[in-house]
Amino acid sequence: MFKNLRTSTKLFILCSMFIILVGVTTYGLVAEKQIAITFARKELVGNQYLTVLRGVYAAILTRRPRDEPAAQQSESADRILKALSRAESDLGGLLQTAELERALAATLRELWSSKVEDENTDTLILDALAKARNLALRIGDDSNLTLDPDLDTYYLQNIVVVMLPTFLDQIGEMQALVRAAAAAGMTAGEDRVRLLVLDGLLRSTADGIRSNLEAGYRGQADGSLKQALHRVYATMNETTDSYLARMRTSVADGASDGLDASAFASGYASVVGNAIDAWSTAQTELDRLLRQRISGLRGKLFYSLMLIGVLGSLSILVAVMTHRHIVRPLERLEGIARTVRETKNYNLRIDHHNNDEIGRLAVAFNGMLSELAAAREREMSEHSEAARVSRLTTMGAMTASIAHEINQPLAAIVANGNAGLRWLANASPDLDEVCASLKRIVSDGHRASQVIGSIRAMFKKDSQERADVSLNDLVHEVTALVQAEIQSRRVTLKTELLQELPPVVADRVQLRQVFLNLMVNAIEAMGSVTHRARLLRVKSEIHEPDGVLITVQDSGIGIGPTEMERIFDAFFTTKSDGMGMGLAICRSIIEAHGGRLWASPGTPHGSVFYFVLPSGRVSGK
Amino acid sequence: MMKQRSEAQSVVFVVDDDASMREALKSLFRSVGLHVEAFASGLEFLQSQRADVASCLVLDVRLPGLSGLDFQTELAKANVHIPIIFITGHGDIPMTVKAMKAGAIEFLTKPFRDQDMLDAVRLALERDCTRRQNDKATSDLKARFDTLTPREQEVMAFVTAGLMNKQIAAELGVREITVKVHRGNVTRKMGARSLADLVRMADLLGVRRSKA
Numbered sequence: 166m167f168k169n170l171r172t173s174t175k176l177f178i179l180c181s182m183f184i185i186l187v188g189v190t191t192y193g194l195v196a197e198k199q200i201a202i203t204f205a206r207k208e209l210v211g212n213q214y215l216t217v218l219r220g221v222y223a224a225i226l227t228r229r230p231r232d233e234p235a236a237q238q239s240e241s242a243d244r245i246l247k248a249l250s251r252a253e254s255d256l257g258g259l260l261q262t263a264e265l266e267r268a269l270a271a272t273l274r275e276l277w278s279s280k281v282e283d284e285n286t287d288t289l290i291l292d293a294l295a296k297a298r299n300l301a302l303r304i305g306d307d308s309n310l311t312l313d314p315d316l317d318t319y320y321l322q323n324i325v326v327v328m329l330p331t332f333l334d335q336i337g338e339m340q341a342l343v344r345a346a347a348a349a350g351m352t353a354g355e356d357r358v359r360l361l362v363l364d365g366l367l368r369s370t371a372d373g374i375r376s377n378l379e380a381g382y383r384g385q386a387d388g389s390l391k392q393a394l395h396r397v398y399a400t401m402n403e404t405t406d407s408y409l410a411r412m413r414t415s416v417a418d419g420a421s422d423g424l425d426a427s428a429f430a431s432g433y434a435s436v437v438g439n440a441i442d443a444w445s446t447a448q449t450e451l452d453r454l455l456r457q458r459i460s461g462l463r464g465k466l467f468y469s470l471m472l473i474g475v476l477g478s479l480s481i482l483v484a485v486m487t488h489r490h491i492v493r494p495l496e497r498l499e500g501i502a503r504t505v506r507e508t509k510n511y512n513l514r515i516d517h518h519n520n521d522e523i524g525r526l527a528v529a530f531n532g533m534l535s536e537l538a539a540a541r542e543r544e545m546s547e548h549s550e551a552a553r554v555s556r557l558t559t560m561g562a563m564t565a566s567i568a569h570e571i572n573q574p575l576a577a578i579v580a581n582g583n584a585g586l587r588w589l590a591n592a593s594p595d596l597d598e599v600c601a602s603l604k605r606i607v608s609d610g611h612r613a614s615q616v617i618g619s620i621r622a623m624f625k626k627d628s629q630e631r632a633d634v635s636l637n638d639l640v641h642e643v644t645a646l647v648q649a650e651i652q653s654r655r656v657t658l659k660t661e662l663l664q665e666l667p668p669v670v671a672d673r674v675q676l677r678q679v680f681l682n683l684m685v686n687a688i689e690a691m692g693s694v695t696h697r698a699r700l701l702r703v704k705s706e707i708h709e710p711d712g713v714l715i716t717v718q719d720s721g722i723g724i725g726p727t728e729m730e731r732i733f734d735a736f737f738t739t740k741s742d743g744m745g746m747g748l749a750i751c752r753s754i755i756e757a758h759g760g761r762l763w764a765s766p767g768t769p770h771g772s773v774f775y776f777v778l779p780s781g782r783v784s785g786k
Numbered sequence: 787m788m789k790q791r792s793e794a795q796s797v798v799f800v801v802d803d804d805a806s807m808r809e810a811l812k813s814l815f816r817s818v819g820l821h822v823e824a825f826a827s828g829l830e831f832l833q834s835q836r837a838d839v840a841s842c843l844v845l846d847v848r849l850p851g852l853s854g855l856d857f858q859t860e861l862a863k864a865n866v867h868i869p870i871i872f873i874t875g876h877g878d879i880p881m882t883v884k885a886m887k888a889g890a891i892e893f894l895t896k897p898f899r900d901q902d903m904l905d906a907v908r909l910a911l912e913r914d915c916t917r918r919q920n921d922k923a924t925s926d927l928k929a930r931f932d933t934l935t936p937r938e939q940e941v942m943a944f945v946t947a948g949l950m951n952k953q954i955a956a957e958l959g960v961r962e963i964t965v966k967v968h969r970g971n972v973t974r975k976m977g978a979r980s981l982a983d984l985v986r987m988a989d990l991l992g993v994r995r996s997k998a
Binding site for chain 2: 574
């Protein structure tokens with residue numbers, strides 16, 4: 166089935182399949198990149214949520230309800246709660262955080278309500294911190310941050326999502342312990358142990374942050390991350406270390422008189438402040454890196470699409486060019502082959518000058534056409550020559566025969582006349598001899614007349630073989646006969662034949678002779694015409710009242726007025742090799758059929774021959 | 787007067803299938819006093835009894851059966867040396883050349899002028915007359931030559947070849963006096979008035995022998 170398809174269809178199929186392939190590939194690429202971009206966008210959302218949560222942490226850890234006036238305090242608490250609920254409504258849709266956020270918000274409201282008892286504050290703070298931490302972890306999980314694929318951002322998100330909340334949680338717990346110890350005025354052994362444990366935990370968390378940072382730095386090539394974070398984290402570590410060192414000293418030697426809470430307050434504030442700063446910086450960096458990644462992905466996607474588009478266009482261009490250079494020339498080739506077959510015009514050539522296979526095919530095709538044209542030319546010239554020779558031979562033989570038949574009595578008349586004259590010229594004329602000569606002359610005269618009569622009879626004899634003849638058919642028949650002459654002399658033949666032409670009763674062979682003569686004469690009359698078209702027009706029409714008119718017109722050299730009077734005379738010819746019998750015979754044939762044959766000069770050139778024949782059918786049929 | 791007499795004896799043969807032409811030619815030749823015999827075909831002519839007098843043949847090229855030209859060839863084969871005048875309705879050059887090469891006197895195209903025909907006939911008859919006289923002279927000579935003995939014929943051949951008596955004697959292995967006797971006999975029998983006369987006779991007879 167495939168082999169029967171047109172080449173252009175095949176090319177189209179090939180091209181379509183290629184385009185589909187490219188489309189599928191492109192779709193895969195775009196989808197993959199889109200997934201990565203969506204992934205990173207979700208991370209960005211998580212980071213944004215964490216920013217709000219950072220504010221919550223800062224508020225929980227730094228604002229003591231007692232430190233500020235109630236109005237201001239409730240205002241700032243409201244602002245933070247609003248920010249939290251807005252973040253949840255804006256961003257929480259993507260994350261499963263609603264429940265945790267509500268729990269945190271409830272705890273915060275309780276914490277910041279003016280009714281809260283002082284001794285319950287720390288418990289509430291710890292509760293809020295725990296809930297905030299849960300929220301942070303959930304945000305990390307749901308916003309894909311914990312699944313981050315890049316080294317730098319992975320470690321950074323670990324700091325942002327896990328480490329820093331844990332750190333702040335632990336700092337908050339430690340401060341609560343310190344405050345409780347200071348309020349009680351003593352340091353119970355249990356509290357001391359807990360402080361030391363917390364100290365260890367804090368150190369390990371800080372170490373975790375450090376090692377994560379180092380890993381993050383390693384994972385980032387251009388060092389911008391280290392530049393942005395190094396100072397801030399160094400400060401945080403420094404303050405944390407000094408705070409913890411002081412705490413350890415206090416726990417070690419101030420066992421009896423308890424801890425001085427106010428002495429720790431400034432250290433605690435700077436640790437929390439630095440940690441929040443570090444968190445903020447890390448988040449900014451994380452944001453920056455994520456956005457960088459997204460724009461990188463977008464850039465790659467755009468670049469890939471550009472490349473695919475260019476390559477696709479190129480391949481379509483190649484397909485179009487292939488179509489133009491293979492299919493189109495092939496179609497032209499086929500068209501010319503068909504035209505040649507239909508019109509028999511072997512002078513057509515395909516115009517294609519490439520050196521590819523098609524070009525060579527075109528050259529071979531043209532060569533073949535030339536061969537054909539030459540062969541045809543030879544065949545035609547042989548054919549026309551043969552027809553001409555046979556026509557001339559027939560005519561010559563016929564003329565010679567007629568000439569001999571008429572010459573014979575004429576010669577006898579002359580000889581007898583001479584003999585008679587001689588007898589008369591004698592001194593003693595022998596009138597008997599003269600008489601005999603004269604008698605023979607008379608009988609020879611009759612004989613000559615009989616010869617002519619028998620020639621006429623020869624034409625008339627054929628009248629018994631008359632039948633219905635369609636002149637249109639006859640025109641086609643004769644056109645086929647002179648086709649070779651027409652082609653070789655580059656004559657354009659135009660036939661205007663009336664379809665419903667009535668038949669004539671005639672001798673087909675004789676009428677064909679008339680057509681042949683008129684058409685060959687016309688063609689030969691145009692032989693020397695070079696500066697205008699050689700047009701042979703044959704027309705058939707009805708001639709009122711009940712005849713058929715045939716017109717044979719040429720654009721040849723025409724016939725002069727003096728010649729025009731004589732062209733139908735026997736032995737009159739304007740041709741160098743003519744015998745002057747053709748038109749005379751034509752006229753006698755037409756007249757024998759009860760018709761008329763005449764000629765007139767053509768307009769603007771050439772000459773026109775007309776003949777009229779009565780239409781009719783053979784009666785009794 | 788000689789000529790008139792010879793023409794009176796001579797006869798013109800006409801072969802033409804056209805009766806009227808035949809009659810016209812007969813009438814024409816009769817009007818100038820020539821004796822005429824006409825035939826419709828070559829065969830009739832051959833079968834006729836012809837007098838052994840000076841004659842010529844007026845022959846139509848286009849004849850039923852054997853054509854005029856073929857008939858000419860046939861006559862030559864049959865050793866009939868009659869001068870021929872061809873007449874034709876339509877003569878082309880190859881035909882004319884062929885006829886003239888085969889010894890035709892004239893080739894006339896119908897219709898011909900009567901004077902041309904008469905001139906041609908006169909020429910033909912004169913030729914025939916001359917030929918006949920030559921033939922006759924040669925046959926007289928031949929008769930006389932036949933009266934010679936074989937030895938005398940040999941001697942005549944040597945003599946006319948220009949050999950001296952002595953040489954002839956040596957050739958024949960006879961004595962010179964014998965040669966002289968033979969030579970005298972030859973000259974007498976042949977009726978030669980001189981050696982030159984004898985040489986001419988030998989030429990006509992074709993007996994001259996070249997030196998060995």
